Amino acid sequence: RGMSFFGFALVFVIFEDGVDIYWARSRVLEFLQGVDLPEGVRWKIGPDATGVGWGFQYALVDKSGNCDLSCLRTLNDWYIKYVIRAVPGVAEVESVGGFVKQYQIIVDPVKLISYNITVDEIIRAVRASNNEVGGRLIESSGVEYFIRGKGFISSKEDIENIPVDIRNGIPVFIKDLAHVSLGPDIRRGVAELDGEGEVVGGIVTVRFGENLYKVVQDVKKKIAEIKNTLPGGVEIVTTYDRSDLIERSVKNLLEKILEECILVAIICALFLFNFRSALIIVIMLPTAVILSFIAMYYLRITQNIMSLAGIAIAIGTLVDAMIIIVENVNKKIEEETELGNIKNKNKIELILEATKSVGRPIFFTLLVITVSFLPVLFLEAQEGRLFKPLAITKTLAMLVGAFVAITFTPAFLVLFAPRKVIPEDKNPISKILHKLYEPVLVFALRLRYLVVFLSFLITLSAIPLFLKLGTEFMPTLNEGTILYMPTTFPGISIGEASRLLQVQDKIIKSFPEVLTVFGKVGRADTPLDPAPLSMIETTVILRPEQEWPCRVEKKYKPEFLEPFLKKIFGHCRRWTYEELISAMDSALQFSGVVNAWTMPIKGRIDMITTGIRTPLGIKIFGQDLKEIEKIGEQIEVSLKELPWTRSVYSERVIDGYYVEFEIKKDVAARYGLRVEDIQNIIETAIGGKIIAHTIEGRERYPIQLRYARDFREDISQLKRVLVPTKYGNIPIEQVAEIKLVRGPSSIKTEKGYRTGWVYIDVQGIDLGTYVAEAQKILEKKIKVPQGYFWEWSGQYEYILRVREKLKFIIPLTIMVIFFLLYINLKSISKVLIVFCAVPFSLVGALILLHILGYNLSVAVWVGIIALLGLDAETGVVMLLYLDMAYERWREKGIMRTEHDLQEAVIYGAVKRLRPKAMTVLTNIVGLLPIMLGMGPGADVAKKIAAPMVGGLITSFILELIVYPAIFFILKEREVKKRHN
Numbered sequence: 001r002g003m004s005f006f007g008f009a010l011v012f013v014i015f016e017d018g019v020d021i022y023w024a025r026s027r028v029l030e031f032l033q034g035v036d037l038p039e040g041v042r043w044k045i046g047p048d049a050t051g052v053g054w055g056f057q058y059a060l061v062d063k064s065g066n067c068d069l070s071c072l073r074t075l076n077d078w079y080i081k082y083v084i085r086a087v088p089g090v091a092e093v094e095s096v097g098g099f100v101k102q103y104q105i106i107v108d109p110v111k112l113i114s115y116n117i118t119v120d121e122i123i124r125a126v127r128a129s130n131n132e133v134g135g136r137l138i139e140s141s142g143v144e145y146f147i148r149g150k151g152f153i154s155s156k157e158d159i160e161n162i163p164v165d166i167r168n169g170i171p172v173f174i175k176d177l178a179h180v181s182l183g184p185d186i187r188r189g190v191a192e193l194d195g196e197g198e199v200v201g202g203i204v205t206v207r208f209g210e211n212l213y214k215v216v217q218d219v220k221k222k223i224a225e226i227k228n229t230l231p232g233g234v235e236i237v238t239t240y241d242r243s244d245l246i247e248r249s250v251k252n253l254l255e256k257i258l259e260e261c262i263l264v265a266i267i268c269a270l271f272l273f274n275f276r277s278a279l280i281i282v283i284m285l286p287t288a289v290i291l292s293f294i295a296m297y298y299l300r301i302t303q304n305i306m307s308l309a310g311i312a313i314a315i316g317t318l319v320d321a322m323i324i325i326v327e328n329v330n331k332k333i334e335e336e337t338e339l340g341n342i343k344n345k346n347k348i349e350l351i352l353e354a355t356k357s358v359g360r361p362i363f364f365t366l367l368v369i370t371v372s373f374l375p376v377l378f379l380e381a382q383e384g385r386l387f388k389p390l391a392i393t394k395t396l397a398m399l400v401g402a403f404v405a406i407t408f409t410p411a412f413l414v415l416f417a418p419r420k421v422i423p424e425d426k427n428p429i430s431k432i433l434h435k436l437y438e439p440v441l442v443f444a445l446r447l448r449y450l451v452v453f454l455s456f457l458i459t460l461s462a463i464p465l466f467l468k469l470g471t472e473f474m475p476t477l478n479e480g481t482i483l484y485m486p487t488t489f490p491g492i493s494i495g496e497a498s499r500l501l502q503v504q505d506k507i508i509k510s511f512p513e514v515l516t517v518f519g520k521v522g523r524a525d526t527p528l529d530p531a532p533l534s535m536i537e538t539t540v541i542l543r544p545e546q547e548w549p550c551r552v553e554k555k556y557k558p559e560f561l562e563p564f565l566k567k568i569f570g571h572c573r574r575w576t577y578e579e580l581i582s583a584m585d586s587a588l589q590f591s592g593v594v595n596a597w598t599m600p601i602k603g604r605i606d607m608i609t610t611g612i613r614t615p616l617g618i619k620i621f622g623q624d625l626k627e628i629e630k631i632g633e634q635i636e637v638s639l640k641e642l643p644w645t646r647s648v649y650s651e652r653v654i655d656g657y658y659v660e661f662e663i664k665k666d667v668a669a670r671y672g673l674r675v676e677d678i679q680n681i682i683e684t685a686i687g688g689k690i691i692a693h694t695i696e697g698r699e700r701y702p703i704q705l706r707y708a709r710d711f712r713e714d715i716s717q718l719k720r721v722l723v724p725t726k727y728g729n730i731p732i733e734q735v736a737e738i739k740l741v742r743g744p745s746s747i748k749t750e751k752g753y754r755t756g757w758v759y760i761d762v763q764g765i766d767l768g769t770y771v772a773e774a775q776k777i778l779e780k781k782i783k784v785p786q787g788y789f790w791e792w793s794g795q796y797e798y799i800l801r802v803r804e805k806l807k808f809i810i811p812l813t814i815m816v817i818f819f820l821l822y823i824n825l826k827s828i829s830k831v832l833i834v835f836c837a838v839p840f841s842l843v844g845a846l847i848l849l850h851i852l853g854y855n856l857s858v859a860v861w862v863g864i865i866a867l868l869g870l871d872a873e874t875g876v877v878m879l880l881y882l883d884m885a886y887e888r889w890r891e892k893g894i895m896r897t898e899h900d901l902q903e904a905v906i907y908g909a910v911k912r913l914r915p916k917a918m919t920v921l922t923n924i925v926g927l928l929p930i931m932l933g934m935g936p937g938a939d940v941a942k943k944i945a946a947p948m949v950g951g952l953i954t955s956f957i958l959e960l961i962v963y964p965a966i967f968f969i970l971k972e973r974e975v976k977k978r979h980n
Helices: 021-033 069-085 109-115 119-128 156-160 212-229 242-272 275-298 305-318 320-339 347-372 374-378 381-406 408-416 428-446 448-460 462-468 494-509 559-569 577-587 600-609 625-639 665-670 675-687 715-719 767-781 795-825 828-835 837-852 858-892 898-911 913-932 938-979
Strands: 002-005 008-011 054-062 090-096 101-107 133-140 143-149 163-167 170-173 178-184 189-193 198-206 234-241 481-484 514-522 536-542 616-622 645-650 656-663 689-696 699-707 722-725 728-731 736-743 747-750 753-762 789-794
Touching (some): 054 189, 069 101, 069 234, 090 189, 101 156, 109 722, 109 728, 119 689, 119 699, 156 178, 189 198, 189 494, 198 212, 212 242, 242 275, 242 320, 242 913, 275 305, 320 381, 320 408, 347 374, 347 858, 374 381, 374 795, 374 858, 381 600, 381 795, 428 913, 428 938, 448 837, 462 837, 481 577, 481 600, 494 577, 616 625, 616 767, 625 645, 625 753, 656 675, 675 689, 675 699, 675 722, 795 828, 795 858, 828 837, 837 858, 837 938, 858 938, 898 913, 898 938, 913 938
Parallel strands (some): 101 699
Antiparallel strands (some): 054 234, 090 198, 514 536, 616 789, 645 753, 689 699, 747 753
16 A cells, blocks of 8 residues: 655555564565665665554643743653663654754855855755765784774754865855855654644654563653653653553453453352352352463463453353252252262262262353354454453353363362252252242243243244344444544645644643643654644543443423432433544534544544544545545435434645746756756755754754745746856746646555545444445446446445454354254254254344344454354253153152153252353343443453343243253153153
């Protein structure tokens, strides 16, 4: 992807995910060796980092007035950034804003004529007067002396006193021909802080593959060290710190994991109603979690939102095997007590017998849950990088849980298992559940065929629910920071851009929810920043939500209770993130400015992967830029009709303003001039040419040569710029036609085509639905000429990619689960019974997604994949107890009639309700802290947990009512056959 601007160009080479970055860099360098570039054009490869590594920003501020913008820029360029760059893991530190100090030789063309001296002679004189040499060394009195000839320019006076020529024995100095002064270099970037005025900014980019949190912490320590060495009044203000987001996210998820452990322990204690039995699970659960963290440490898996989310969603499942083993031991103790054999039983033998009876199926259910999540590892690109840590840590946690269940749990049972337990039917919670469940089950068995048919109809209801859900690539991760990226029309001057930036920042800072505002217009001095002068990037750091003021009055019903309810729940609420964005968007409506809102990490990822900085975009491909611009404008007008379009902007690719000097080659030839001679005058006298650099210790400053402003301020003066010839100086208008024209402000290329981009920001709708509606309008209104085409870009590209990948991942997951279940159950009919839970659980998942207003996204699909494994577990557990009851009745010789079968099914379902309820409830309750959680990281975790919670509820209903009915139907014929 190429981007060509006036004076510089950027080329982005995007490799497939997983390619080693240093191999990729070496390949790029190999190709660049064979590229022939015009004279004077040089290239350099960017740092070994990406835009996502843009992890820390700071601003240099001096409110005392002792250090101006030039001083601050010098301080950052030649001192501060070298110190920060020395921090391990830092790839680049670059400056933005301020003034780069420059020595300016302002030539007076009248004096050049009077002395008959050309610009080239001045250039040669400056370059010849700016050098140092070495003369090896000499030895004197046994000591070596190095010889060096000093001659670097180090001050304005040094330049003024450079001799250009000698006339009548008198030297002609530069000060006789020009005015030498210190001034600013041309600026293509401005930085501003809090609407209070310009500052100098610094951008710290972390090297690819490094631990960003650790590197940023080291950078902050280094900044704290150098604060005391700064000139008086100069401060370093942090304007963006991603480590803060990491800290808040990790802290939030660790709290959720702790809450989940407490809730799961409470559920176990209530259902087992035995302190010693509950204590075993209470000890085993944190043990499994701690062992998971130890395994993460040795596998070098960092604590981040997704790796912790993997453990968080596994907490409930982590204890399932422990619950079933401990509960089965309790049940065995209860049964042996009833038979009067408990005193004669060896405790270890009893525990082994109880563990073995459930060991094989439980091991396979854990294996199914573990292996069923592995297809998530097949996700690629951005979604793969995001969810692979989650898949790895969840799988790791399940393996650790299985290990703890078959090793630690039996050992602790030997130590702590009680000799006497309260029978399940005397447990108050179990008694209530049995009384509620048994009549429902009897009724379901009586109308078993109707129950199965109704469950089939309910399953079909999932189809319209699925079709109604919107689609998005990824739920928005609220970073606590806003990236405001408005675009102005090309051609804006640096002065006007700076004024607009300060006004915008001042308005944003006026919102009490805002902590700091750091605005940047144009680009920083880094290949990672492709921003033109027409693009503004403002980083808005928000205060913690608990510090936000109340904005919206709460309404309660019924009205007569409203005063009372307001006292309890509050009379008003804070704005949501979306409401804050809408308010800011309304306050920042400027003519010729199109707003776009995103967040720093999200925005950087979008710009790297697709180039489009808004959530959605359209790329128009072709060859003629005028036609591309025309198509873009038509798309812009058409999409404004959609009510969900917050903003839409088509780049004006032919919107640059040019003063063109078209050289009259035949006329120039008569004066003995070549094209190069005239172009040198245009480049040097008008534009200003860097002819050398001063070397002042560590500092380096450019020396620029150009005509005085009075000789190049407007078109009429430009026409009179003098060109030296053999016959004297002539006005440039005699050898060149000067005209004002319009041309491209930038040229973008991709896939071998020239492109134009349309930026689209949407509100109140999911991206998938918006694209579908927009597509209908564009197909009706836009007629694209032959040789041109357009395609959707931005996040919609990711949606299409993930959709294709899920067509492979979901069937693969189902096949893996089916295969593992068949190995365990050795019966196709039983495997199919277990699989009945899958569509039934999807009903609950889709209902909850619909209620919560969630769209289908990668996070939701990951939750559904996790749900498939849980479905298999709940189904296997129910079949386990139904089979155990059936075999028990058959072995006793009392399985003769349908009534006997019904008693066995009721015993297996009702009397063994406790372990089934515990496994499902621990999973649901374990996910509740995530579902109800707030703060960073909760947005993505909620979308994963929602389908799991909804699906577990409906699959549990299926397990309790429909499974026994299906089991009864399957065994009915076998019982009749045996009876006959």
